[in-house]
Structures are given as C-alpha cells and as structure tokens.
Amino acid sequence: MVSVSLCALGxxxxxxxxxxxxxxxxxxxxxxxxxxxxxxxxxxxALQRQVESLAQKQDAATNVLIVTGPTNAVSPGLFQELSDKxxxxxxAQRKTLPxxxxxxxGFIGETVTSYRSQGNNQTGSARPGGFxxxxxxxxxxxxxxxxxxxxxxxxxxxxxxxxxxxxxxGIEEAAFQTTxxxxxxxxxxxxxxxxxxxxxxxxxxxxxxxxxxxxLDDYIGGESRSDGAQVNWLVPVEHYISLTAGVGxxxxxxxxxxxxxxxxxxxxGFNFWGRASTSFDLADDWQAEAGVSGLWNPKxxxxxxxxxxxxxxxTEKERRLAGLxxxxxxxxxxDNQFNSFTWGTEVLFSDSRYRINPDATVPTxxxxxxxxxxxLYSYVxxxxxxxxxxxxxxxxxxxxxxxxxxxxxxxxxxxxxLSHWNQLRLQYTHTDHAAVSGLKSDDxxxxxxxxxxxxxxxxxxxx
Numbered sequence: 001m002v003s004v005s006l007c008a009l010g011x012x013x014x015x016x017x018x019x020x021x022x023x024x025x026x027x028x029x030x031x032x033x034x035x036x037x038x039x040x041x042x043x044x045x046a047l048q049r050q051v052e053s054l055a056q057k058q059d060a061a062t063n064v065l066i067v068t069g070p071t072n073a074v075s076p077g078l079f080q081e082l083s084d085k086x087x088x089x090x091x092a093q094r095k096t097l098p099x100x101x102x103x104x105x106g107f108i109g110e111t112v113t114s115y116r117s118q119g120n121n122q123t124g125s126a127r128p129g130g131f132x133x134x135x136x137x138x139x140x141x142x143x144x145x146x147x148x149x150x151x152x153x154x155x156x157x158x159x160x161x162x163x164x165x166x167x168x169x170g171i172e173e174a175a176f177q178t179t180x181x182x183x184x185x186x187x188x189x190x191x192x193x194x195x196x197x198x199x200x201x202x203x204x205x206x207x208x209x210x211x212x213x214x215x216l217d218d219y220i221g222g223e224s225r226s227d228g229a230q231v232n233w234l235v236p237v238e239h240y241i242s243l244t245a246g247v248g249x250x251x252x253x254x255x256x257x258x259x260x261x262x263x264x265x266x267x268x269g270f271n272f273w274g275r276a277s278t279s280f281d282l283a284d285d286w287q288a289e290a291g292v293s294g295l296w297n298p299k300x301x302x303x304x305x306x307x308x309x310x311x312x313x314x315t316e317k318e319r320r321l322a323g324l325x326x327x328x329x330x331x332x333x334x335d336n337q338f339n340s341f342t343w344g345t346e347v348l349f350s351d352s353r354y355r356i357n358p359d360a361t362v363p364t365x366x367x368x369x370x371x372x373x374x375x376l377y378s379y380v381x382x383x384x385x386x387x388x389x390x391x392x393x394x395x396x397x398x399x400x401x402x403x404x405x406x407x408x409x410x411x412x413x414x415x416x417x418l419s420h421w422n423q424l425r426l427q428y429t430h431t432d433h434a435a436v437s438g439l440k441s442d443d444x445x446x447x448x449x450x451x452x453x454x455x456x457x458x459x460x461x462x463x
Contacts, residue, residue, distance in 0.1 A: 103144035104455035110137040113447045122440040135160045152176040189229040198325040200224040210427040210446045214397035215375025268299035293323040318353040345378040350400040373398035390414040406434040421452040
C-alpha cells in the first residue's frame with residue numbers, strides 16, 4: 001500500500017513538474033513577444049518624433065524664406081525618406097510573413113515498382129505484367145491568396161505512358177475558392193476534384209494504400225476530377241454539418257472519352273453531384289465521420305455516350321450513382337504522433353441506363369435497360385510508432401454494365417515514413433475475377449516510394 005502511494009505521489013510530482021515547465025515556457029514566450037512589441041513601438045515613436053521635429057524645422061525654414069529669402073532649410077527628400085521609414089515599420093508590424101503574397105510551391109514524386117503474376121491481357125490492367133517500374137505521379141503544385149476574398153491553386157501532373165515510357169504533362173487542377181461569402185458559403189470553380197465520397201477527391205499519392213479501390217475505378221473513373229463549379233454550405237449549428245452541391249463535366253480521367261462533347265449538349269449532359277457529411281466525438285480519443293453522396297448525369301449520350309465494348313455495343317444513356325461512407329478513428333490526446341487507428345468504409349451503388357445493341361453495326365436495333373451494380377471497399381490502418389504503420393484493404397466491385405461480372409481483392413500493406421516528406425509502402429494484392437469477365441486471378445507485389453519538396457497543401461494525413 002505504501003509503495004502504491006509512493007508511486008502515485010511520484011507520478012503526480014512528475015505531472016506537476018511538467019505543468020510548471022510548460023507554464024514557465026509560456027511566460028518566457030509572452031515576455032519575448034512583449035519585448036519585441038515594445039522595441040517596435042519605441043522605434044516607431046522615435047521615428048515619429050524625428051518626423052515631427054523636421055516638420056517643425058521645415059515650417060520655420062519656410063517662414064524664414066518668406067521674410068529673408070533662401071536659407072539652410074530641411075531637404076524635402078530627407079523628410080520623405082523618414083516618412084517612408086515610418087510607413088515601412090508600421091507595415092512590417094502588420095504582416096505575419098514577408099512572403100505572404102508569394103505562391104507556395106511544391107513538387108511530389110511517386111514511383112511504383114511492381115511484379116504481377118499475369119500479363120495485362122489476363123488482368124485488364126493498363127500496366128504490363130511481370131516486372132514494372134512506373135513514375136505514376138510527378139506533380140507540381142502552387143497555391144496562394146488571389147485577394148482578400150479568394151484563394152487559388154494549380155496542380156500540374158505528368159504520368160509515364162505504359163507503352164512509350166514518355167510522361168504526358170497536363171493540368172490536373174486549376175481552381176479558385178472564395179473565402180468571404182456570407183452565410184457560411186464557399187464557391188469553388190475551375191478544374192478541381194469534386195466532393196464525392198471519401199477517397200475519390202484526393203490524389204493517388206495521398207491514399208492510405210498503393211492503388212485506388214476497384215469500385216472507384218469502375219464507377220467514378222478513379223478520381224472525381226471535373227471542370228465546373230461547386231458550392232459548400234457549413235450549416236450554422238453547433239454540430240458540424242457540411243452540404244455540397246456541384247455541376248460539371250464527367251468525373252475521372254481514365255474513362256473512355258470522359259469529355260467527348262458529342263454533337264450537341266444541353267444542360268442534361270452535365271454531371272450533378274452532392275454530398276452531406278458530419279463528424280462527432282465518441283470519446284476524447286475516438287472520432288467518427290459519416291457522409292452520403294449522389295451523382296446524376298441525365299443525358300450521358302450528349303457527350304457521345306460511353307462505348308464499353310465494340311462487339312456488344314453498350315452505350316451509356318443515363319448515369320446514376322449513390323455512395324455511403326463512414327470512418328472511425330482513434331487519435332489519442334497524448335502520443336498521437338506515435339499511435340493511431342483508422343477504419344474506413346465506402347459503399348457505392350450504380351444504377352445506370354444503357355442501350356444494348358446486339359449488332360454494333362446496326363445502331364437502330366437492341367433495347368434499353370437499367371443495370372444495378374454494387375461496389376465497396378473497407379480498410380483498417382494502425383500506426384504504432386512515428387515511422388511505422390500498416391493495414392489491410394478489402395475490395396469488391398460488380399461491373400457497372402453487368403452485375404454478374406464481379407471482382408474482389410485483398411491487400412495487406414505496411415508503410416515506413418523516413419520523415420513526413422519521404423515514405424515507402426510495400427503492398428501485396430490478390431485479385432479474383434468472375435468467369436464471365438474472361439480475366440484471370442492475379443497476385444501482385446507493389447513498392448511505392450513517394451516524396452515531397454517545398455509546400456504541399458494536401459500532404460499525407462490519416463484518411
């Protein structure tokens with residue numbers, strides 16, 4: 001009993017010492033800020049006194065000039081120089097950073113080295129089977145405030161072609177976002193990642209695992225990139241609730257002809273999407289997030305449709321997609337840089353209308369019908385030290401054209417962060433396909449190396 005009391009007293013003393021040290025550090029910081037502010041105020045006051053003294057001398061000299069003619073008056077240039085010094089000191093005191101109006105620049109490099117047991121003619125992948133090295137993402141980004149009312153960012157990305165090895169450079173994002181609209185509203189416009197679901201609106205190197213889930217590739221085209229506009233409303237209640245609505249071109253850069261304008265496009269040829277999300281604390285260390293998303297493209301054919309197979313002649317006429325996502329995270333108040341847990345899940349339901357032509361050379365034949373398909377992914381990620389984390393991803397997706405065409409995958413992964421700007425990830429993935437797809441089961445090993453230089457506004461975080 002005595003030993004327990006002594007241990008308790010020792011722990012309490014340690015906590016008391018820690019609190020006293022933090023209080024002392026806080027007082028020292030406050031004293032330093034007060035000294036700096038006092039010195040600046042003294043400098044301004046001294047310069048102001050000089051200006052006032054010179055102004056009086058100049059006035060006196062002017063009076064003498066009126067009576068007696070030229071004399072040794074104060075130079076107007078010197079007076080202006082001192083005035084400029086006062087203005088510069090005052091302005092410097094207002095600014096937080098000397099370069100606050102310069103764009104923040106950053107560059108991200110990502111290389112994926114892999115081995116796959118089947119060739120791409122057996123897996124349907126755009127990358128070859130066997131051994132492969134792929135500079136998947138070479139990304140240059142810049143962001144800055146446009147004015148007091150808006151901010152903007154640009155992301156240029158280059159990815160190596162599987163056949164030629166050449167990198168195709170293009171603008172992945174170029175958008176602005178308002179920062180001072182009334183009523184908790186914000187507007188984003190240009191080319192950006194639309195807010196749909198949990199992981200569709202982030203870049204590949206930000207994923208908590210190597211590859212994008214099957215359902216996102218099949219239903220969205222990978223990323224929710226769009227040319228258009230979206231508005232967000234932060235509901236003015238105590239509990240966090242966010243509502244987003246957007247309109248623009250079709251999501252994804254991997255879909256066939258994602259922005260084919262067709263012969264004529266009316267308003268129904270655009271995508272319309274929306275999302276409602278919320279988050280709440282379950283306990284001091286446990287948080288939960290939930291969201292529901294929807295997408296509708298009334299007239300996909302206004303963009304030329306999507307011919308998914310030249311033989312069967314599937315043509316998409318209308319696109320409808322719904323999603324439900326959930327995230328549970330454990331982030332301790334202490335040692336959160338060394339320990340955390342995340343469980344994320346998203347379920348997607350596709351119910352699109354297609355025109356099915358048995359003979360693709362005779363477009364007037366065939367019939368139209370809706371195809372309902374289900375896709376989901378679920379993953380866990382656990383971080384047990386500052387540098388090491390690992391997890392497991394489960395993937396399942398039915399083809400949006402044929403729900404009997406199923407694919408599922410299992411992917412354990414482990415991540416080693418050399419630093420916040422440099423990390424390696426090793427992942428194994430086993431993929432199974434239904435016989436109707438004509439594809440073979442596949443085993444793959446991936447080694448991802450990603451690094452950042454400069455500023456990066458959407459860096460790695462717990463997703």
